[in-house]
Amino acid sequence: VPETFKEHRAGSKIRILPDIVASQIAAGEVVERPVAVVKELVENSLDAGSHRIDVSFDDGGRKFIRVDDNGSGMCPDDALLSLERHATSKLRDASDLSQIHSFGFRGEALPSIASVSRFTMKTRAEGWTEGTEIFVDNGRIVSTKAVGMPRGTRIEVNQLFESVPARRKFLKSDRTESAHIILCCRLLALAHPEVSFSLAENGRLVFRSPACKSLEERVTEVFGRQWMEDLSPVCADLEGLHFHGLLSRPGKGRTSRAELFWFANLRPVENRTLSGSVIDACKGFIAKGSFPAGILFIDVDPAAIDVNVHPAKREIRLRDEARVRAFVTDAVLANMEKLARENAAKIIGPGRSAVSETPRPAIVPRIVRPAALQSDAKVAGLPAKAPAASSGFAPLQRKVIPTAASRNSESQSGGTPVSREIHAAPSDNLPARWRYIGFSHGSFILFETPDGILVVNRVTALIRILYEDYMKSLSAGRIVTQALLFPRLFSLRPSAAEALENNIEFFQACGFGVENFGADSFRVTCLPVWFRDEGCEEFIRSAAEKILENGIRPDRDENLARDTFARLAAIHAARVETPPDEEAALDLARRLFACRNPLADPKGNPTFVELSKNKLTGKS
Ligand code: ADP
Ligand code: MG
Secondary structure, eight states: OOHHHHSOOTTOOOOOOOHHHHHHHHHHHHOSSHHHHHHHHHHHHHHTTOSEEEEEEEGGGTSEEEEEEOSOOOOHHHHHHTTSTTOOSSOOSGGGGGGOOSSOOSSOHHHHHHHTSEEEEEEEOTTOSSEEEEEEETTEEEEEEEEOOOSEEEEEEESTTTTOHHHHHHOOOHHHHHHHHHHHHHHHHHHOTTSEEEEEETTEEEEEEOOOSSHHHHHHHHHOHHHHHTEEEEEEEETTEEEEEEEEOTTOOBSOGGGEEEEETTEEEBOHHHHHHHHHHHBTTBOTTOBOOEEEEEEOOGGGEETTSOTTOOBOEETTHHHHHHHHHHHHHHHHHHHHHHHHHHHHOTTOOSSOSSOOOSSOOOEEOOHHHHTTOOBTTBOOOOTTOSSSOHHHHHOOOOOGGGGGGOSOGGGOSSOOEEOOOOOOOSOTTOEEEEEETTTEEEEEETTEEEEEEHHHHHHHHHHHHHHHHHHHTOOOEEEEEEEEEEEOOHHHHHHHHHTHHHHHHTTOEEEEOSTTEEEEEEEETTSOSTTHHHHHHHHHHHHHHTTOOTTTOHHHHHHHHHHHHHHHHHHTOOOOOHHHHHHHHHHHHTSSSTTBOTTSOBSEEEEEHHHHTTOO
C-alpha cells in the first residue's frame, strides 16, 4: 500500500484497500462458488480459441479444480499481467462494451480466483520455446519459473476459499457444488460442439466428447441418446435475430421445467421471457403439467443484451423483450404445428395427406340459405340437414362460414332463432380403411385402423376444432351471428359487470351481442351461429370474470384477448354438446385431423390415443 494512502487525515474514514483485499472482495462477486471458477476458466479457454478443453475437479471443487486447454497460451509478460486486476486482452475502451464477442472482458476472473486459492498457472504461447509457471498463494505471487510444455494453458485451483472462511461457510454440500459444476460444463460443451471436451470428478470421467459436427451429436454425447430422442430441430430468422436449437416434439414433454436450456450468443442464460415464450407456445402441444425440454440458441446483436448484469449469474436482460418474445413464440408455434400435422398425417396413413402444409380452413365452406330453400336443397350430393337437427352435433352443423356468394343471406333477418344452412361435402380425410367401432363412456369415439385402435376423446377433440374455427373467423373478422328470439337476462357481480361494460365492443366483435339492462344486469341479444343459446349467460359471465382476473385488455393485446375468449367459448360449447351419432362422430374425427394441431386441445389435453396392435398383443 503506497505510503500516501496510509497517512490519512484525522476524521477521514475512507481508505484505499490493499490490492489483495480488493481482489478478495471482488472475488466474492466474480467467484461466489466453485462452479463460477470453472465457468470463468473454461470461458477463458474458449476465448483463447482452444480446440480441446479438459476439466477436472475434486470434492465439489473446493479442494481442486483444473482446466487444461490447447488455446493461444500466454507469453511470460502476459502471464504475469493477466493476474493484475482489470488486465484484459479483450476490451480496449468503454465503447467496446456494447460490441463484446468474447466471454470475458472485465479482467477480473484470474486475479479474483488467485486471491482466494492456491493457484498455479502454466502457459505457453505459440513461438515460445518455453512456457511460464506462476504460483500464487491467496493473492501473493510466490514463484515464477520457466517450464517445458505444449502450447496452451493449464490452471489449477487448490483449496478454494481457504483464506476466506466466510465464503466457505456459504458453500453447499460437495454433491450440490458438484452438480452445479457438471451442469455448467455440459452447457458449455453444448454451446461449442466443435471443441473437444471432457469432464472428470474425483478422477472419474463424467463425460467426454470429441469435436462434433452437429448439435444433435453433441447433445447425444453429453446427455445421452435417450434424452436426444424426443427432440427435433427448430430454426427461424428475423432481422438480426437468429434462433435455432432442439426442442421437444409434440406430445413429448418432461415432468420438470429444468430441462429447457437457453443460450444467448452462446452463453448459457436464464431469462423468464425466453423460457416463458417457449412454454407458452408449447401449450396445447405438450400435455398439461409437463414442460418442453430443449437446447435453444438465440443470437442477437451484443448491444441488445445487457452485459452489465451480475458476472457470476446466468440471468440476462434483453432490450426489446416483447419483440424477442413474439419472435420466439411464433417460431416455436409454427414448428409445433408443422410437426403435429406430420404426426397426424402418419396416423391417417401414407398416401393420404390429412392436412396440407399451408393451413386451409378446417371447415368446408357452407352456404347460408333462406329457410324456404332448405327442404329440397342438395349440395355436392349430400342430403340437406334440418337446421338445429337432433343429429347430436347441432353446433358443428350449424356453423357458418360465409362465402362471397352467400353474403347477401348472411344476416339473420326476422329474428330467426337458428341459422339455416346446408352442408357441402365434408373433407374426406379419413382413410377408408378406418372402421367406426362405436362410442363409449359418453366420451370416446373408437375406430379400428390398420395399425390398431384409435380412441378419440370427443370433448377435447371438439374443443380443439371449435377453438381453431373460431380463432380463424375472429382473425378474418367474419363472425356470423344469430339473433335470439327471446333475449336472455343475467346479472354480474359489480366488478365483473364493470369488466363486461368496458369491453362490450370486444364481445360484440366476437359475435356476442350484449347490452346493459340497468345496474349490473345485462341481456344477450345475439350469438355466433355455432354457439348454443343454452347456458350462454354462464359463458359470458365466465368470460367477463376471466378478463377481470387476468387483466386482459382487448384494446392493447387483441390476440391474447381473442385467444382467451376462443378457448373459453370452445370449452363451454363442447361441454353442452350432446353425444354424437355415427355420422357426427366421423365428421368430428375428420375435422379433428384437418386441424392445425390435431394432437391436443388448447390446454394440452390429448385429443386421441392410439393403441397399436403390437401394444395390445403385448409385443412392444
Ligand atoms: P477477461 O477474460 O475478462 O479478460 P480474465 O481475468 O479472465 O479476464 O483473464 C485475463 C486475461 O488473461 C485474458 O484477457 C486473456 O488475455 C488471458 N487469459 C486468461 N486465460 C487464458 C487462457 N486459458 N488462454 C490464453 N489466455 C488467457
Ligand atoms: Mg475471463
